[in-house]
Amino acid sequence: MSEGIGARVLRKEDKRFITGKGRYTDDIIEANQAYAAFVRSPHAHARIVSVDASAALAMEGVETVLMGPELVADGIGNIICGWGVTSKDGSPMNMGAWSALATEKVRYVGDAVAIVVADSKALAKSAAEAVVVEYEELPVVVGSVEALAEGAPQLHENAPGNLIFDWEIGDLAPTDAALASAAHVTEMDITNNRLAPNPMEPRSAIATFNEAEDHYTLYTTSQNPHVARLVLSAFYNVAPEHKLRVIAPDVGGGFGSKIYIYPEEIACLWAAMKCGRSVKWTSDRTEAFLTDAHGRDHVSTAKIGFDKDGKIVGLKVNTKANLGAYMSLFSSAVPTYLYATLLSGQYDIANIYCDVQAVYTNTVPVDAYRGAGRPEACYLIERLMETAAREMGVDPAALRAKNFVKSFPHQTPVIMAYDSGDFDANLKQAQEAADVAGFAARKAEAASRGKLRGLGYSNYIEACGIAPSAAVGSLGAGVGLWESAEVRVNPVGTIEILTGSHSHGQGHETTFAQIVAERFDLPTENIQIVHGDTDKVQFGMGTYGSRSGAVGMSAIVKAMDKVEAKVKKIAAHVLEAGEDDIVIEGGAVKVAGTDKQMLWHEVGLAAYTAHNIPEGMEPGLKESAFYDPTNFTFPAGCYICEVEVDPETGVTEVVQFVASDDFGTIINPMIVEGQVHGGIAQGIGQAMLENVVYDEMGQQLSASYMDYTMPRADDLPNYSVHHASTVCPGNPLGMKGCGEAGAIGSPPAVINAITDAIGNNNLAMPATPAAVWAALQDVQSKIAAE
Amino acid sequence: MKIAMTVNGKSVSRDVPDNTLLVEYIRDHLRLTGTHVGCDTSQCGACVVHVDGRAMKSCTMLAASASGAQVTTVEGLATSKDELHPMQVAFKENHGLQCGFCTPGMIMTATDMVARYQGQGKELTEEAIRHELEGNICRCTGYHNIVKSIVDGASKMTTA
Numbered sequence: 049m050s051e052g053i054g055a056r057v058l059r060k061e062d063k064r065f066i067t068g069k070g071r072y073t074d075d076i077i078e079a080n081q082a083y084a085a086f087v088r089s090p091h092a093h094a095r096i097v098s099v100d101a102s103a104a105l106a107m108e109g110v111e112t113v114l115m116g117p118e119l120v121a122d123g124i125g126n127i128i129c130g131w132g133v134t135s136k137d138g139s140p141m142n143m144g145a146w147s148a149l150a151t152e153k154v155r156y157v158g159d160a161v162a163i164v165v166a167d168s169k170a171l172a173k174s175a176a177e178a179v180v181v182e183y184e185e186l187p188v189v190v191g192s193v194e195a196l197a198e199g200a201p202q203l204h205e206n207a208p209g210n211l212i213f214d215w216e217i218g219d220l221a222p223t224d225a226a227l228a229s230a231a232h233v234t235e236m237d238i239t240n241n242r243l244a245p246n247p248m249e250p251r252s253a254i255a256t257f258n259e260a261e262d263h264y265t266l267y268t269t270s271q272n273p274h275v276a277r278l279v280l281s282a283f284y285n286v287a288p289e290h291k292l293r294v295i296a297p298d299v300g301g302g303f304g305s306k307i308y309i310y311p312e313e314i315a316c317l318w319a320a321m322k323c324g325r326s327v328k329w330t331s332d333r334t335e336a337f338l339t340d341a342h343g344r345d346h347v348s349t350a351k352i353g354f355d356k357d358g359k360i361v362g363l364k365v366n367t368k369a370n371l372g373a374y375m376s377l378f379s380s381a382v383p384t385y386l387y388a389t390l391l392s393g394q395y396d397i398a399n400i401y402c403d404v405q406a407v408y409t410n411t412v413p414v415d416a417y418r419g420a421g422r423p424e425a426c427y428l429i430e431r432l433m434e435t436a437a438r439e440m441g442v443d444p445a446a447l448r449a450k451n452f453v454k455s456f457p458h459q460t461p462v463i464m465a466y467d468s469g470d471f472d473a474n475l476k477q478a479q480e481a482a483d484v485a486g487f488a489a490r491k492a493e494a495a496s497r498g499k500l501r502g503l504g505y506s507n508y509i510e511a512c513g514i515a516p517s518a519a520v521g522s523l524g525a526g527v528g529l530w531e532s533a534e535v536r537v538n539p540v541g542t543i544e545i546l547t548g549s550h551s552h553g554q555g556h557e558t559t560f561a562q563i564v565a566e567r568f569d570l571p572t573e574n575i576q577i578v579h580g581d582t583d584k585v586q587f588g589m590g591t592y593g594s595r596s597g598a599v600g601m602s603a604i605v606k607a608m609d610k611v612e613a614k615v616k617k618i619a620a621h622v623l624e625a626g627e628d629d630i631v632i633e634g635g636a637v638k639v640a641g642t643d644k645q646m647l648w649h650e651v652g653l654a655a656y657t658a659h660n661i662p663e664g665m666e667p668g669l670k671e672s673a674f675y676d677p678t679n680f681t682f683p684a685g686c687y688i689c690e691v692e693v694d695p696e697t698g699v700t701e702v703v704q705f706v707a708s709d710d711f712g713t714i715i716n717p718m719i720v721e722g723q724v725h726g727g728i729a730q731g732i733g734q735a736m737l738e739n740v741v742y743d744e745m746g747q748q749l750s751a752s753y754m755d756y757t758m759p760r761a762d763d764l765p766n767y768s769v770h771h772a773s774t775v776c777p778g779n780p781l782g783m784k785g786c787g788e789a790g791a792i793g794s795p796p797a798v799i800n801a802i803t804d805a806i807g808n809n810n811l812a813m814p815a816t817p818a819a820v821w822a823a824l825q826d827v828q829s830k831i832a833a834e
Numbered sequence: 835m836k837i838a839m840t841v842n843g844k845s846v847s848r849d850v851p852d853n854t855l856l857v858e859y860i861r862d863h864l865r866l867t868g869t870h871v872g873c874d875t876s877q878c879g880a881c882v883v884h885v886d887g888r889a890m891k892s893c894t895m896l897a898a899s900a901s902g903a904q905v906t907t908v909e910g911l912a913t914s915k916d917e918l919h920p921m922q923v924a925f926k927e928n929h930g931l932q933c934g935f936c937t938p939g940m941i942m943t944a945t946d947m948v949a950r951y952q953g954q955g956k957e958l959t960e961e962a963i964r965h966e967l968e969g970n971i972c973r974c975t976g977y978h979n980i981v982k983s984i985v986d987g988a989s990k991m992t993t994a
Contacts, residue, residue, distance in 0.1 A: 058926055066910035066922040066941060069870015075867035170853070177862040248872045248973050249879060300870075300935030301973050335875035406959035480913070553933030553974045700876030718929050722979060726932065729976030760968035761977040766960075790976075 052566030053781070056718040060572065061557040067356040070298045071266045073252035078326035081254070082111050084316055085172035085329070088338065089154035092190070092746020093201060094183035096152060099162060104175040112323045113179060113453045114315070116149035116161065124148060125284045127311065129375035130526035133213050133384050134401070141213040143203025144408065146374035147749035148284075148311035148318075154183070155373035156204055156410050157746055158307045158338030163315040164326055170698045172711070188746040192370035192407040194346055201824030202407040203373060212371060212406040213380065213772040217388045217462050223401035226362030230353025234436035239331070240424045241813045242345035242370070242740040243733075244756060245417045247552075249300020250331035255320035268313055270296040272590020275527070277582045279309045281648045286317045294581040294721065303730070304416040305340045306552065306593050308377040312339070343372040343417020343741055346383060346424045352432045358442060360388075360451050365391060369406045369414075376415035376760035380406065385463075385523050386421030386593075387512070392460035393429040394450040394471045394684060410746040416592065418730055418791040424509040427775070427813075428580060430506045430796035435809045441803045444800075445484070448507050450541055451473060458487050464511060468704045471507060471712055473772040476685035478708035481768055487690070497601045500693040504800025508793035509567035512785030513598030513681040513778070519758035530676040531595070531605035532587050535564070535611050539656040541649025542571070546578045546672075547587010552788065555719045555759065556596060560714050563601055563781065567608050569633050570648065586672070594785030598681045598776070606673035609614040614669060615651050621662045622646060622654060643767050681776050681784040685709035687728075690796035693805045698821025700802055702732060706768045707793070712784035720786045721769045727790015728767050733759040734791070735798035739814045745748035757814075837897050841866070842910025850897060857881045859897035860907060864922045866871055868908040868938045872971070879970030882939040882946075889946035891969070908931075908938035912944065920990035921945045930983030932974035943970050948988040958988050969970075 051057050064070050087099075100112035127146040127169040134140060140645040150161050161181055166172040176516035179307040187201035195210040203210055227233055260433040262286045270276050273294040299306060314328050331339065348367040357360050369383030410686035433451075437444035452471040459465045479485075487503050496760040514520070517528030534546040545560055561575040563588040578584050591600070591751060619637040623630075623644045631640045638645040646654070651669070654660060658667035707724055714720050741749045750756040775782035795813060803809050808823045837854070841864060848863045860883065862877040872880035872892055881893040885904040921944050924930065931937040934935050943954035947966045951958040963984050965976070972980060 061927070061934070062926040062931060063918075065917065065931055065937050066908075066925050066936050067912060070868070070869070070934050073839075073936065074871075075861075079866075145982035170851070193956070196953065225878075246973055247933070248878065248971065249933065249934075250872065299932065301933040301975070321987060322984070333875065333878075555932070722929050722975060725978040726974045752875050753873050754875050756974070758877075758971050759976075760971060761964040761981065762961075764964075764977055766981070767976065767977050 051572045053562060055562065055716065057558055057562055057572060057716055059555050059558045060319055060561060061555065061761045064543050072249055072298045072300055073254060073269050074330045076254055076267055076297070078254055078256050081326040081328050081692050082165045082167060082323065083169040083172045084319060084327050084832055085161045085164050085176040086312065087164065087176045087181065089150070089152060089157060089159040089161060089494065091183050091185055092157050092188040093186040093188060094154050096150060096154065097182040098159065100180040101162065103165060103180065107170050107171065110175045111165040111325065112319065113162055113164050113324060114319055114738065116147050116151035116193065119149050119318060120147060120151055121217040121500065122318065123126040123285050124314060127374065128283050129380050130377050131381040132524040133215055133380040133441065134524065135213045136216045141209065141380055142207035143375050144207055146411035148314040157748060158246050158412065159373065160311050160315065163319050164583045165319050166324055182532055182805065185627065188410045190409050190411050190742040190744065190745070190746050191369040191668045192409060195407045196368065196405060203410065207408055212408060212571040213377065214403065215384050215405040218401040219399065219461070220401045221308035223362045223364050223399040224240065226399040227351055227353040227364060230361050232354045232436070232440055233351055234432055234439055236432060236435060236743050238350055238428050238431060239429055239812050240344045240346040241734065243343045243417055243738050244337050244565065244740050245303040245305035245340055245343060247301030247303055247305060250333060250336050251306065251310065251312065252330040253316045254326055254328040255316040257321040257325040259324060264317055265293045265295070266313060266317055267295050267297060269299050269306050270294065270554060271299065271302040271592055273550065273580055274582055275546060275590050276309050277413045277682050280314065280317065286314055294582045296550055302552045303418040304343065304420060304592060307590070308341055308415060310339065320586060323793040333753060335750050337748060338412065341415035341808060342372065342412050343414065344424060345414050348428055350428055350432055352436060354436065354440070358440065358447055358450050360395055360397045363391060369404055370409050370411065372409060372411045372447045376413040379413060379415045380422045382416050383630065387425050387819055389463045390422050390425035391429055391510060392462055393426065394448070394453060394509050396453050403796050411742055416527065418727065419788040420593065422788065423795060426506065426508045426510065426792050427796045428805065429562045430508065434504065434800040437511050438809065444478065444505055445475060445726065448505065448691045465679065466682050467679055467777055469682060470772065470774050471684060471706065473776040474684065474686040474708040475532045476708055477770050477772045478688045478706050481770055482688040482704060482706040484688065490803065494692050500695055500805040502691050502693070502801045502805025503806055504689050506793050506797035507686050509682055509684040510789060511680040512591040512594035512683055513677050514595050515680055516678060517676050523683050527589065528676070529589055530674050530675045531589055531603040532672065532750040533607045534586070534605040534672040535604065537611060537652050539653050540605055541652040544578055545575065545604055546585045547600055547604065548590065549592040549596040552591070554591065554596060559715045559719060560601065560604060561602060564608065570635060592639045594787035597783040598779050598785050599675060599677050601781055601783065602779045603673050605816045606675050607671045610671035610673065611669060614671070617652050617665065618651055618661055619646050622660060632752065677779065679778045681712065681778060683709065683711050683784040683786065683789050685789060685793060687793040687797040689801040692802040693802065693820055695824055698817035698824065700736065700763045700815060700817065700820055705765050708770045708772055709786065709789055710773050710784065711771065711786040712773055714771065723786045724769050724790045725767050727788060727792045728744045729759050729764055731794025732764060732798055735795040735813050736815050737763060747829040835898065837901050837904050839905055840902050841905045844909060850906050852898065854897045855893055855901050856895040856897045857892035861893060866907050866909050870935055872935065873899035879943060879969065880936050880939040882942040883912065884942060884946060893949055908941055911941065924987030925983045928979050928983040928986055929958060930975065930979045936970065936972045940970050940972065943967065944984045944987055947984065948991050952992065960985065
């Protein structure tokens with residue numbers, strides 16, 4: 049069986065995971081390792097009056113207790129947001145200072161005040177509890193709307209009114225005019241609930257300082273170790289870049305939350321230098337809820353207008369985005385360039401305007417979580433479309449199809465230029481797979497059992513493969529978003545691929561090997577993928593935004609182009625043929641149409657012995673490449689969800705979930721389906737189960753698995769996953785990306801299905817039984833009143 | 835205190851603090867790091883091992899309570915380096931794992947589940963599998979392929 053592009057190759061990385069031989073950060077032990085625990089604020093907003101660590105320091109086995117003022121005095125820089133967003137009035141965003149250890153104020157429950165280093169984990173935790181911090185409590189605000197209100201508690205002096213930026217996109221006047229002229233306007237208040245990412249592996253870090261070499265090593269749970277090294281050195285001043293090695297070994301899921309450089313990594317590196325021992329910290333689960341960047345938390349109002357024929361004439365949106373107590377690394381980009389640029393959905397909309405107020409609150413910082421801005425956009429437009437169809441009394445699928453973008457490239461009014469797609473094909477495929485024609489009969493049958501059955505659509509589009517560096521630079525990004533790769537053919541013909549992408553569940557060790565196997569017609573077992581270590585791989589931007597295929601693999605293709613050219617030159621020279629006549633197939637490099645050939649490994653050997661290579665050619669067979677994308681890629685698709693609601697209890701069951709996706713070229717369908725399954729599970733989780741809840745004092749009420757409803761096996765259905773693909777014209781393999789689509793497309797499909805079942809469009813996520821039951825009572829009391 | 839038990843067929847003994855959890859004994863003292871810790875509340879099941887033949891959450895049990903017990907961790911499941919347990923094979927063949935962090939606990943729960951149902955002569959339906967997985971959380975797979983893996987693993991264990 050071929051192991052190339054399109055083959056369902058079983059994963060090369062699985063054996064170590066199924067036998068317990070994975071190597072995650074917490075599995076690693078350094079010589080003379082000490083353990084860190086953090087003293088964290090129990091208050092959401094308070095002034096630090098005093099800190100007394102004497103009792104902790106007196107405990108036997110406690111190495112040190114270090115605090116914010118000393119960190120600042122040592123020149124460790126503040127944590128920054130790396131994407132500048134400019135307000136409507138041209139002013140830059142108001143970024144408040146975020147020290148890895150608080151100096152004067154704490155701004156959310158969990159804000160780190162001190163790091164305690166001790167001989168054991170248990171001792172470090174006990175000692176952290178023995179540190180006495182006196183606080184002067186300050187008024188607290190947790191919601192974005194409340195934080196913008198007059199008289200709200202102020203978090204940062206340089207962000208008056210807690211406003212980080214007030215940003216806009218699109219044209220206001222034409223949009224207002226279009227809505228004024230519309231035959232029908234649907235208006236909705238739409239909240240996108242706050243989520244905790246919850247990769248199953250908690251964050252962890254081990255920092256080592258080698259005094260003799262003046263060199264640091266950091267093992268960390270990162271999706272992008274090179275970005276971590278860059279930021280830790282260039283901005284946080286922890287160590288110069290050439291004196292810092294960052295290794296992200298096996299990482300147990302990320303979903304965005306492991307992109308960022310957190311206070312704990314900075315503090316561990318600094319503490320390792322201060323006390324001359326390796327310092328290890330591993331988060332517990334409650335600590336993860338209190339410190340891992342959250343996702344979503346948008347409060348929006350939206351209006352969409354249609355002409356008398358059902359064509360969309362305009363869309364106007366206002367969004368208040370809660371960014372928490374501090375600006376995390378990419379936090380500003382999520383509710384702006386990753387959100388409002390996708391508000392056109394799959395539709396041809398001439399006029400769009402959106403403004404976004406980003407707000408500080410006394411909550412955990414909010415940043416990218418699986419989908420990052422696109423789920424918020426998709427949820428908004430897809431709930432609007434479904435609700436509008438119901439209000440106008442037309443078929444929701446037909447209303448969507450009438451407004452589909454049908455020719456490409458298509459320039460939206462909100463920056464994006466969609467390059468390819470066939471939205472009708474995805475809709476039809478999903479409708480057939482979901483047997484939409486048979487829905488009425490299923491609904492009637494459910495009714496005979498006392499159940500309310502509903503069906504909901506979501507026709508999503510998103511943007512992946514982030515992104516052309518010059519373009520994102522012009523929008524405020526502080527980094528380029530290319531990817532790098534190195535292809536090393538060894539003298540024996542085996543191949544190592546060094547990539548700046550990072551695999552934390554995505555199966556790169558398999559899929560990356562497949563594209564090499566395809567290109568050089570070799571078995572994947574001869575190909576090794578190397579990633580996650582800044583000493584091995586020169587540079588990389590890491591894995592997020594479904595960019596490893598469209599960007600990471602494209603860099604490998606570029607490097608393979610160079611290797612292939614050199615292989616052909618060597619073979620042509622040795623075989624005394626023209627380069628154009630050389631073909632690579634079946635583990636050999638051949639002169640086409642003849643029996644003259646070199647085995648693949650013979651070419652490798654020839655390159656390294658250099659006894660007989662073309663004059664002037666450098667020995668060796670190793671090429672590297674940087675690939676900068678030419679555009680975003682635009683995965684799209686149609687999801688159809690069917691639910692049954694028990695009207696007595698509000699208990700809702702997802703009885704069918706169908707996905708038809710367009711991901712462009714698919715390297716390994718098995719892995720792609722797995723990505724879709726996981727994404728849909730997180731989307732159903734958001735729609736029905738998950739919610740980060742704060743009380744008015746800023747205490748997180750949902751900070752454990754006893755309180756935050758993680759989707760479990762019996763909450764979820766089997767998924768029916770299909771593909772109707774168009775090739776992406778923007779990259780060499782034609783790939784679009786599949787990592788986030790499930791989480792982006794599914795929430796509106798679920799809510800549209802439930803609202804269809806209960807006959808009430810006014811339902812917020814998560815649609816818990818209590819929420820569904822209450823929405824149903826509203827309908828019934830209205831019916832009774834009439 | 836000195837705590838002795840049999841882990842993966844080997845007698846082991848370590849002097850550890852009284853409050854050492856079984857998972858700490860396994861991970862930190864025996865250095866068997868296939869057993870993971872994913873939460874603080876006995877919810878996620880990443881730490882599941884077999885104690886005297888029953889699946890247990892090793893984060894919720896003192897090492898002292900397992901004194902003298904027969905403990906099997908994911909490292910001890912395969913009969914040899916080259917011969918994996920049928921459930922391990924099933925997880926690989928059905929893409930029942932992504933990041934791999936919950937996987938050891940899933941596999942240990944799955945083998946226990948199958949053995950119990952087969953021992954009692956009960957049918958292990960998909961619905962029963964989903965119900966039995968209540969104590970194991972996966973954030974990557976959406977459970978679809980885990981359920982498929984366990985169905986397949988159960989059938990492989992019958993024929994093995």
